[in-house]
Amino acid sequence: MITIEEQDRLTQIVHDLEANTAGEIVIVVANQAGGYRSIPLIWALLAALVTPWPLIWLTALSASRIFLIQLGVAIVLSFLLSLVNNRFALVPRVVKHARAHEAAHREFKSRGLIQTRERTGVLIYVAAAEHYAEIIADIGIAARVDQNVWNDIVHDLVTAIGEGRVAEGLDRAVQRTGSILAEHAPPRIDETNELPNRVIMI
Incomplete structure (x- = not known):
């Protein structure tokens, strides 16, 4: 600087x-x-909350399968969004x-x-x-x-x-x-x- x-x-x-x-x-x-370490987690959890709805409406997946997908979305997104450049852009x-x-x-x-x-x-x-x-x-x-x-x-x-x-x-x-x-x-x-x-x- x-x-x-x-x-x-x-x-x-x-x-x-x-x-x-x-x-x-x-x-x-x-x-x-x-x-801003909490910001990626917030976005990842919001995305995980939305994930089940299209799966419920459009597929015949079981509740347990949907839950595992939801969990996977939360984990993967929280990691990807935690990368420094991504994290700052989300704030x-x-x-x-x-x-x-x-x-x-x-x-x-x-x-x-x-x-x-x-x-x-x-x-x-x-x-x-x-x-x-x-x-x-x-x-x-x-x-x-x-x-x-x-x-x-x-x-x-x-x-x-x-x-x-x-x-x-x-x-x-x-x-x-x-x-x-x-x-x-x-x-x-x-x-x-x-x-x-x-x-x-x-």
Whole structure:
């Protein structure tokens, strides 16, 4: 998704931008937000539930034979659909985005963004496989910036992800976030770097 050189560039950008603000920017890039292992099983069981009806209507097979066919359908489909590419394709978009949204909020809490002195931490989260991005601002900055501002940055970032320009999209999102933080959370005299600047890859 992002080369080592691109990660280093983003790290340097964050470092430079944070010199002009009391805010903290954390970038988390996930290959995908979840494994979705239950989805193939759900589809396989649904297919197994439907399987007996045409056999009952159109054949003279015994109930035990139909049950064995039904079981076989469930086993074979659950295996085939569990293959990574198949599994991901079966997940509805709304489920992907819900899972990515949950993952973003977990990362926000676990990366220390709620522990900054003035509560001005901002998470830029990307789940590449889901083509999903989210910006979460802590209460110290969220109260000062309209949500539509963040939504506009996210829209451009998601567009870049969809076009395979993850690093470029993140570069632009970080620059815009840094400008917002510089305006609404100027640096303190005793400013210190409270959180790591490196891009977190998971």
